[in-house]
Amino acid sequence: MNMKLLKLLNKNARYTLSELSSMLGITENEVKAEIEFLEKEGYIRAYKTVIDWEKFDDTSVSALIELKVTPKSGLGFEEVAQRVMRYNEVETVYLMSGGYDLCVIVKGKTFQQVAMFVAKELSTIDSVISTSTHFVLRRYKELDVCLYGGKNDDRGIYSL
Amino acid sequence: MINYNDILNNTIKDVKPSGIRKFFDIAESIEGVISLGVGEPDFPTPWNVRSAGIRSLEKGKTRYTSNKGLEDLRKEISRYMQRKYSISYNPADEILITVGGSEAIDMCIRSVVNPGDEVIIPQPSYVCYEPIVKLAGGVPVIIETKAENEFKLTPEELKEKITDKTKALILPYPCNPTGAIMEKKDLEKIAEILKNTNILIISDEIYSELTFSESKHISIAAIDGMKERTVVINGFSKSFSMTGWRLGFACGPKEILTQIIKIHQYAIMCAPTVSQYAAIEALKNCDDAVQEMLEEYDSRRRLIVKGFNDLGLTCREPKGAFYAFPCIKSTGMTSEEFCEKLLLSKNVALVPGTAFGLGGEGYVRASYCYSVEHINKALSRIAEFLNEIR
CATH class of the missing domain: 1.10.10 (Arc Repressor Mutant, subunit A)
Structure with a gap:
């Protein structure tokens, strides 16, 4: 390969x-x-763009939700992860080590919409014990791309 | 009235400013120039290295270091030279930290040359060797390396130039601007000639980490019997993207370093302290970052070489450094003409091969320390230029 x-x-x-x-x-x-x-063979899953949404007057928001869940015997976290993944609002789902189990990134048009989605959908899933929502306020760097500050070539012409 | 002409040293008056500067000065005066001129990495210094520099400032490490440089840094360099190039140097008296590789080159030449001594310099090569030899009262003896020999120094050419007065050989590989490297078998032939002589090799290996052959860089000091007659000069600028930190080093026999250190002591005192602390981090924890940069340069190198060849400007594959050195003889122009017209009509800045001495006529140097997009843009402007003149 x-x-x-x-x-x-x-x-x-x-x-x-x-x-x-x-x-x-x-x-x-x-x-x-x-x-x-x-x-x-599925090594390449998709080609996407890194967009600086702040450049538009885009008010949509993202939040990182920490989910604590009770794993199902025999299925571990698979079942609940599969369930969470199905929502269109959900952009990313990771299984985490440490203080919580699933990291879910959710996008929505407004803070309210995201908050309601968490309250009505995620937190009502059976095995979910608790949720904690953190809103993204600014993207500085995403997928290796700096979204903040210039990327100008500041080299002078001093080399010999 | 003061007569400056009388005051100034005659040798320095005769030394010409670098031919690279001239083009840069023109380029600077034009709006929207796309330059492939700069011999400086476009990557910033890896963050862990910058951070080590900052930490040293926070801790107040702002005093002079030992003239030779920090002991910890010399120890790291010793390990590095062993690990990378299988040469062992004693950090106590065989390693000196300098202000860039440049200072090391200057001091090394000054430490060995007596008036009238000859120093052999293969060209096209970096612009500093010839003037420094002259300033030291020496006589530069130029070997014009040839494209058909991949711009390597051949044993025949070397033999022909050795006289009773030959004091030193400058070995500038990987080579700026030709991208040539010397492989083990090439070095062995050179070693064979020099082994029973009293000639010092000044091996400028500043681009050693930027070697694209499978065999990696080999230092002549690693060849049997050569360590005792070689001063290896290297530094942090190119491999670790640390140009502005001004840090290099010289490794060699203590008999020579003891003398070099005196110049360094009286002229410089010690290399910048903050840079020395940062460099320790670079040597300890940057192998991955260096590899990453190398892979990136490699892609760009292939892109630019193919680009020039597709345009009908024959370009050998450079095996080291970060320059392509395409031949422009097919245009019927001299290197200077080509670069000047290209700059004025298409605003692309290259450096004429003649800036690098003998053998540079008919070639231009294009640095590929630029993004793929930038290189492509420059190539397409060069294509337009060629269409218009053909």
């Missing part, structure tokens, strides 16, 4: 076949076949 290809795509999913082919030193057809393989 071509880890270098994955690393490049992870950096910029929009590199063209021709760019990838020169950077990896393999033919465009090989790149294409490799990508098709990675997609087909």
Whole structure:
């Protein structure tokens, strides 16, 4: 498997076949076949964009919800995780070590909407013992991308 | 009226400013220039290294260090040289911390050259060796390395230039601007010639970590019998993206270092203390960061080499450093003409090969310490330029 290809795509999913082919030193057809393989086998799940929503007057909000749950015997956390995943509002679900069990990132149009979703949906699931909601106030860095501060090349021209 | 001409030293008056500067100065005066000129990594210094520097300031580590540099840093360098290049140096008297590799080069040349001594310099190469040799009263003897030899120094060329007056050989590999490296077998041939002589090798290995061959960098000091006749110069600027910290080092026989230290002591005192603390962290905990940068440079290197070749400007694969050195002879222009016209008509800044001495005519240096997007933009402007002149 071509880890270098994955690393490049992870950096910029929009590199063209021709760019990838020169950077990896393999033919465009090989790149294409490799990508098709990675997609087909589910190594590559999706290509998405990192958007700075703050640039728009977008008022939508995200929150990180800590869920404490009682694991089901034989199923562990699978069942409740599967259930939580199904909601469209839920963007991310992680099983965590430490003080709580599931980390759920929820998005919504308003604080109110997210809060109500947690109250009405997540906290009413049988095995959920407690929830704790933390709203995201600003995104500084997401998926390796800095969303805050410039990314200007500040090198001078002083080298010899 | 004071007569400055009388006051100034004759040798320094004759030394020309770096040919790179001239293009940068023009480039700076033009709006919207896309430069592939800078010989400086675009990555910031890894955060753990910056943080170590900050911590040292917080703790008030703001005094002079020993002239040689912090003992802990010299010990780390000793481990590093062993771990990376299998050479063992005693931190007590075979390692000196300097202000960038540049200071080490200057002092090393000054410590060995008597007036009239010859110093062999392969070119095209970094711009500082020739003027420094002249300032030391020495005579630079230039070997023009050839594209057909992949810009390596060949034993035949070396043999031909050795005389009774030869004092030292500068070995600038991995090479700025050609990207050439010397492999083990190449170094062994050079070693064979030098082993029974009284010639010192000044091996400028500042780009050692930026070697793209499978075999990795090999220092000539690691070749049998060469350590005693070699001063290895390296530093933190390129490998660890620490250009502004101004930190380098020299490793070599204590008989030579003892003399070099006197220059350093009287001229500089010691390398910047904050940089020395940061460098300890760099050597201890940056292998992954260095590897990450290397992989990134490697992708860009392939991209730019293919880019130039696709444009019909023959470009060998550079095996080290972070420069491509394409041949522009097919345009019928000189390097200077090419760079000047390209800069004025398409606002792309490259450096003419002639800035790096003999053998540079017909070539231009393009640094690939730039983002893929930036490199692509520069290449497409160069393509437009070539279309217009062909």
